[in-house]
Amino acid sequence: MAAPDRASTPAIELDGIVKTFGRxxxxxxxxxxxxxxxxxxxxxxxxxxxxxxxxxLLGLARPTRGSxxxxxxxxxxxxVRARIGYLPELFRYQPWLTAREVLALHARLANxxxxxxxxxxEESLDRVGLTDxxxxxxxGFSKGMQQRLGLGVALLGEPELILLDExxxxxxxxxxxxxxxxxRSARDRGATVILNSHLLTEVERVCxxxxxxxxxxxxxxxxxxxxxxxxxxxVRVTGLDESGHAALETFGPVAVDGEWLEVRPLDAARIPDLxxxxxxxxxxxxxxxxxxxxxxxxFFELIAGSTET
Amino acid sequence: MILIARxxxxxxxxxxxxxxxxxxxxxxxxxxxFGLSRLVELAREDGxxxxxxxxxxxxxxxxxxxxxxxxxxxxxxxxGAPAVGGDLESGVAxxxxxxxxxxxxxxxxxxxxxxxVVVLYAAASGLLAIAVAVVISGxxxxxxxxxxxxxxxxxxxxxxxxxxxxxxxxxxxxxAIAVVGFGLGWMAGVLGGVASALGVDALRSVAEFSRxxxxxxxxxxxxxxxxxxxxxxxxxxxxAGDLAEANPFYATEPPPLVFIVWSVLWVALVLGAxxxxxxxRDL
Numbered sequence: 001m002a003a004p005d006r007a008s009t010p011a012i013e014l015d016g017i018v019k020t021f022g023r024x025x026x027x028x029x030x031x032x033x034x035x036x037x038x039x040x041x042x043x044x045x046x047x048x049x050x051x052x053x054x055x056x057l058l059g060l061a062r063p064t065r066g067s068x069x070x071x072x073x074x075x076x077x078x079x080v081r082a083r084i085g086y087l088p089e090l091f092r093y094q095p096w097l098t099a100r101e102v103l104a105l106h107a108r109l110a111n112x113x114x115x116x117x118x119x120x121x122e123e124s125l126d127r128v129g130l131t132d133x134x135x136x137x138x139x140g141f142s143k144g145m146q147q148r149l150g151l152g153v154a155l156l157g158e159p160e161l162i163l164l165d166e167x168x169x170x171x172x173x174x175x176x177x178x179x180x181x182x183x184r185s186a187r188d189r190g191a192t193v194i195l196n197s198h199l200l201t202e203v204e205r206v207c208x209x210x211x212x213x214x215x216x217x218x219x220x221x222x223x224x225x226x227x228x229x230x231x232x233x234x235v236r237v238t239g240l241d242e243s244g245h246a247a248l249e250t251f252g253p254v255a256v257d258g259e260w261l262e263v264r265p266l267d268a269a270r271i272p273d274l275x276x277x278x279x280x281x282x283x284x285x286x287x288x289x290x291x292x293x294x295x296x297x298x299f300f301e302l303i304a305g306s307t308e309t
Numbered sequence: 310m311i312l313i314a315r316x317x318x319x320x321x322x323x324x325x326x327x328x329x330x331x332x333x334x335x336x337x338x339x340x341x342x343f344g345l346s347r348l349v350e351l352a353r354e355d356g357x358x359x360x361x362x363x364x365x366x367x368x369x370x371x372x373x374x375x376x377x378x379x380x381x382x383x384x385x386x387x388x389g390a391p392a393v394g395g396d397l398e399s400g401v402a403x404x405x406x407x408x409x410x411x412x413x414x415x416x417x418x419x420x421x422x423x424x425x426v427v428v429l430y431a432a433a434s435g436l437l438a439i440a441v442a443v444v445i446s447g448x449x450x451x452x453x454x455x456x457x458x459x460x461x462x463x464x465x466x467x468x469x470x471x472x473x474x475x476x477x478x479x480x481x482x483x484x485a486i487a488v489v490g491f492g493l494g495w496m497a498g499v500l501g502g503v504a505s506a507l508g509v510d511a512l513r514s515v516a517e518f519s520r521x522x523x524x525x526x527x528x529x530x531x532x533x534x535x536x537x538x539x540x541x542x543x544x545x546x547x548x549a550g551d552l553a554e555a556n557p558f559y560a561t562e563p564p565p566l567v568f569i570v571w572s573v574l575w576v577a578l579v580l581g582a583x584x585x586x587x588x589x590r591d592l
Contacts, residue, residue: 021591055591055592058406058407060403060406060407060591060592061591061592062589062591078409078410078411079409080409081407081408081409082408082409084407086403086404086407088400088403088404088407090400090403091400091404092399092400092401092404093401093404094316094320094401096319096320096323096324097323105312105316106404106408108312109312109405109408109409109410110408110409111409150404153404
């Protein structure tokens with residue numbers, strides 16, 4: 001599977017990509033570089049161009065202008081797709097096939113060597129928790145199970161690049177946790193993963209880096225803490241008296257909700273000082289949850305910023 | 310391409326399309342058997358000459374073939390329109406085409422798998438109906454294989470058209486356009502016959518043009534030719550002369566070779582154009 005160009009080229013490189021659909025501009029000069037083995041969250045509101053970006057990477061759509069490469073091959077290259085796993089946002093698989101048959105079909109379509117197929121299929125079924133339902137027709141699957149199957153299809157044969165477009169939209173909290181574990185293990189074995197989502201909480205727990213798109217352009221890129229900074233904290237406290245409460249006002253506005261105190265805004269660097277002040281005031285600290293500003297709020301800031309520039 | 314073709318046949322079997330077609334074949338053959346046996350029985354009771362019965366059976370077979378060609382056109386439209394269009398609309402195509410599969414292989418594989426099912430249906434239904442007629446009346450059409458081949462050809466043309474349109478337009482629109490086109494083609498053929506009989510050259514040219522644009526009606530003439538006993542051809546030609554051409558259930562000669570070649574080329578050209586377009590469109 002390892003290509004000779006593996007180390008020398010980034011997994012993804014897009015340079016000034018413009019994509020228009022009629023009079024609508026989906027991507028407006030998008031440039032993006034993703035290194036090998038990175039786990040990147042592609043964030044943005046609906047219509048930001050996330051899905052279009054993924055489709056361009058897979059040759060499902062062609063750029064109007066601009067150029068790029070995927071795993072060292074130019075955009076639109078057919079052979080390179082054997083090394084890419086993809087979960088579409090609109091995940092639908094042949095309802096008259098069983099889960100195992102869908103994976104077998106994709107193993108063949110991906111030109112996987114015959115000798116490797118059976119083991120890869122069983123491994124994929126096991127990874128997404130569908131081994132017990134492998135022989136059932138997909139028409140009887142819930143949306144969540146179909147999304148698990150889609151994830152299994154995307155991970156089949158340990159591809160070098162995995163593109164997941166809204167991978168948890170139909171999953172319950174347990175399923176979301178499973179997806180995080182699956183994504184991390186894929187990254188740990190060296191795969192590059194692009195996680196496409198409009199949910200900040202979805203990507204903040206797993207991604208090394210986030211890229212925020214708006215109207216087809218990158219408006220922010222970097223580590224999550226850099227892009228959406230910690231701007232407050234929630235602390236669960238017992239035993240803090242009136243004077244202890246009053247002392248905390250020096251850190252910023254304090255909101256009380258039962259045993260929880262919320263101080264916002266508060267610079268992340270001051271959180272240890274806040275905890276120390278609570279303890280000094282006689283309080284017992286049971287939990288500390290640094291809080292980020294909402295993605296929506298950050299979007300508004302970034303969008304306002306990008307409009308000004 | 311073969312993988313997709315096999316997948317298409319598997320789909321049509323699992324989605325019970327093949328079983329429904331098989332059941333329809335059995336029902337239609339039983340109805341043909343019942344109708345023809347009563348007809349022949351009554352005619353023989355009335356002392357109708359065998360030659361006349363033979364002519365009657367041939368005309369009934371042509372009528373049945375005509376109705377069956379409509380059923381076949383609808384079948385081709387229903388199978389062809391969603392073959393690629395359905396995959397695009399449902400999103401199944403996104404997952405498949407994200408693999409190193411040529412789009413042409415998806416389109417042509419879908420066509421091949423659908424064509425196998427439609428042609429087998431046409432052949433099974435057509436040959437069984439003819440066999441039943443032979444068993445019951447003792448008379449069979451002169452060229453049953455030719456008739457069935459043209460019938461299957463007609464279905465293939467419609468299948469190709471709907472599948473090609475389905476890769477560009479919504480599936481419902483693709484199916485509707487194909488069925489309407491089939492009907493218009495047939496009507497143009499009738500009008501062309503009338504125009505020939507009455508010597509209206511302008512109308513005849515339009516009809517002839519439409520026959521080449523959508524070759525279903527021309528192929529239908531081949532079906533009739535395969536089913537028509539030579540005696541009927543001779544009598545009709547002798548008595549009615551040019552007016553016989555106005556009858557849509559009558560053909561004095563098979564479609565010319567150049568038309569048959571054009572029909573094959575038409576299928577190839579439409580598939581080629583659909584593939585060219587499909588290769589370039591965004592999904």
